[in-house]
Amino acid sequence: MTPQPPPDASSAASRVLSVERRIDDACRRSGRARDSVTLVAVSKTRTADEVLPILHTGLCHLGENRPEEAAEKIPLVDEYAAQGGLPAPIWHMIGHVQSRKTTLVVGPYALVHSLDSLHLGQRLSRLAVASGCTLDCLVQVNVSGEESKSGYVVSDPAGELPPPFLSDLSSLLALPGIRLRGLMTIPPAGDDPEDARPYFRRLRLLRERLAGVYPAGDWRELSMGMTDDFEVAIEEGATLVRVGRAIFGPRTA
Ligand SMILES: *Cc1c(COP(=O)(O)O)cnc(C)c1O
Numbered sequence: 499m500t501p502q503p504p505p506d507a508s509s510a511a512s513r514v515l516s517v518e519r520r521i522d523d524a525c526r527r528s529g530r531a532r533d534s535v536t537l538v539a540v541s542k543t544r545t546a547d548e549v550l551p552i553l554h555t556g557l558c559h560l561g562e563n564r565p566e567e568a569a570e571k572i573p574l575v576d577e578y579a580a581q582g583g584l585p586a587p588i589w590h591m592i593g594h595v596q597s598r599k600t601t602l603v604v605g606p607y608a609l610v611h612s613l614d615s616l617h618l619g620q621r622l623s624r625l626a627v628a629s630g631c632t633l634d635c636l637v638q639v640n641v642s643g644e645e646s647k648s649g650y651v652v653s654d655p656a657g658e659l660p661p662p663f664l665s666d667l668s669s670l671l672a673l674p675g676i677r678l679r680g681l682m683t684i685p686p687a688g689d690d691p692e693d694a695r696p697y698f699r700r701l702r703l704l705r706e707r708l709a710g711v712y713p714a715g716d717w718r719e720l721s722m723g724m725t726d727d728f729e730v731a732i733e734e735g736a737t738l739v740r741v742g743r744a745i746f747g748p749r750t751a
Contacts, residue, residue, distance in 0.1 A: 510548075510551035510552045510555075510745070510746070511551060511552065511554060511555045513744065513745050513746075513747075514537075514539070514552050514555040514557055514745055515555065516744075517537065517728075517741055517744050517745060518537065518555075520728070520729055521535055521537060521728070521729075521732065521739070523729070524728075524729040524732035524733060525732060527733065528732060528733045530732065534737060535732055535736060535737060535738075535739060536559055536737065536738050536739075537557060537559060537739055537741060538559040538560065538561040538590050538592070538721075538738055538739065538740045538741070539552055539557055539559065539560055539561065539741060539742070539745050539746075540560075540561040540562075540563075540592065540724075540740050540741060540742030540745075540746075541560045541561065541562060541571070541575075541742075541746070542561065542562050542563045542564065542567070542568075542592075542593070542742065543567075543749050543750075544746050545571070546570075546571045546574040546575050546578070548746060549571070549575055550575065550578050552745060553575070553578070553579050553582070553584045553585070553587070554582075554584065556585065558579075558584075558585040558586065558587050558588050559587075559588050559590060560575070560587050560588070560589055560590065561589075561590040561591075561592045561611075561740050561742075562589060562590070562591060562592065562593070563591070563592050563593025563594075564593055565591065565595065565599040565602035565603050566599065566602065568589070568602075568606075569602050569606075572587075572589060572606050575587050588608045588609075589606050589607045589608060590607065590608065590609050590610075590611060590738075590740075591603050591607045591609070591610045591611065591612060592611045592612060592682075592721075592740055593612055594612055594614065594648045595610065595612060595618060595622075597617065597618065597621050600618070600621040600622055600625055601625060603622065603633075604622060604625040604626050604629060604631070604633055605629060605631070607633070608634065609634045609635070609636065609679070610622065610633060610634070610635045610636065611635075611636045611638065611682040611721045611738070611740070612636070612638045612648065612649075612682065613635040613636060613637050613638060613670070613676075613678075614637075614638045614648045614649045614650065615666070616666045616669050616670060619635070619666075619669070619670045619673055619676060620673065622635065622675070622676050623673040623674060623675040623676045624675070625675075626674075626675030626676055627674050627675040631675070632675060632676070632677055633675060633676050633677070634676075634677050634679045635670075635676050635677065635678055635679065636678070636679060636680050636681055636682040636719055636721050637649075637650065637667065637670070637678060637680075637681050637682070638650070638681075638682045638683065638684075639651075639652050639681050639682070639683050639701060639704060640652070640653075640683070640684075641653060641655070641683050641685070641697050641700040641701055641704070642685060642686045642697055644686055647684060649682075649683065649684075650663045650666070651663075652700075652704055653700075655700050655701075655703045655704035655707055656703060656707075659704075659707060659711070664711065667708070667712065668712075671712060671714075671715055677716070678715060678716065678717075679716050679717075679718060679719045680705065680716070680717050680718055680719030680720055680721070680737070681701055681704060681705055681708075681717070681719070681720055681721070682720075682721035682722065682738075683697060683698075683700075683701045683721075683722050684722075684724075685697035685698065685722075685727070688726075688727075691726055691727040691729065691730045692730060693727075694723075694726075694727040694730055694731070695730050695733075695734060697722075698722050698723070698727075698730060698731050698734035698735070698736065699734055701720055701722055701734075702720060702734055702735045705717045705720060718737065719737045719738055720735050720736050720737050720738070721736070721737070721738040721739075721740065722734070722736045722738075722739070723736045723739040723740065723741075724739070724740055724741060724742065725741050725742060725743040725744040728740075728741055728744075
């Protein structure tokens with residue numbers, strides 16, 4: 499049995515294609531190869547039925563922010579893709595992970611964008627080792643210093659890096675079962691996409707600093723840019739953009 503695309507496939511597909519075109523243009527403007535940027539469709543708050551149509555565009559990276567909410571959706575979407583011969587979904591955890599939710603994260607997710615404490619890293623490490631897998635993680639950094647944001651606060655990546663941050667990074671790099679691959683940030687909300695550029699620059703600069711401090715580490719990924727600013731993020735070096743509303747429409751929840 500081959501599942502048919504749900505009826506609204508064309509509009510979801512057309513929004514994905516328009517985001518893809520904008521990514522192409524941003525790559526061209528900044529002299530980057532298109533395959534240096536991965537589009538993660540942020541499917542948080544959307545039902546499995548809303549997510550399925552976009553799989554027909556070939557997009558397979560999906561981002562969730564609540565492990566519990568996603569736990570029901572993931573098997574449905576995976577099963578649909580398998581039955582239809584579509585590329586297997588690759589799940590990204592982009593939201594803050596509470597310690598007691600870590601069991602829901604190790605296994606289904608290919609990449610955790612939101613590693614924001616040594617304690618979380620230790621929990622993920624233990625679970626990953628116990629299940630015999632390696633979990634890729636990005637360290638979430640708060641480059642604006644806004645109190646409402648999770649992540650390690652590093653608001654001046656050109657200055658002295660905070661010793662507690664460096665000491666956690668050393669410990670995280672040494673943990674078995676998890677593998678650091680780079681950094682993630684969420685800039686302050688602004689009215690203009692250009693407002694985010696200085697924060698994206700800070701994350702890129704921080705990556706350069708860390709590559710110097712920990713040359714054995716792997717700092718290749720920069721997860722930054724959402725619906726309102728993903729093109730600016732690409733110009734500033736994003737390798738992963740997390741786009742929700744531009745693909746699925748406004749969120750009501
Ligand atoms: C919701 C969310 C996104 C997507 O935001 P849009 O504005 O819908 O593109 C990206 N990253 C994180 C961490 C999110 O929570």
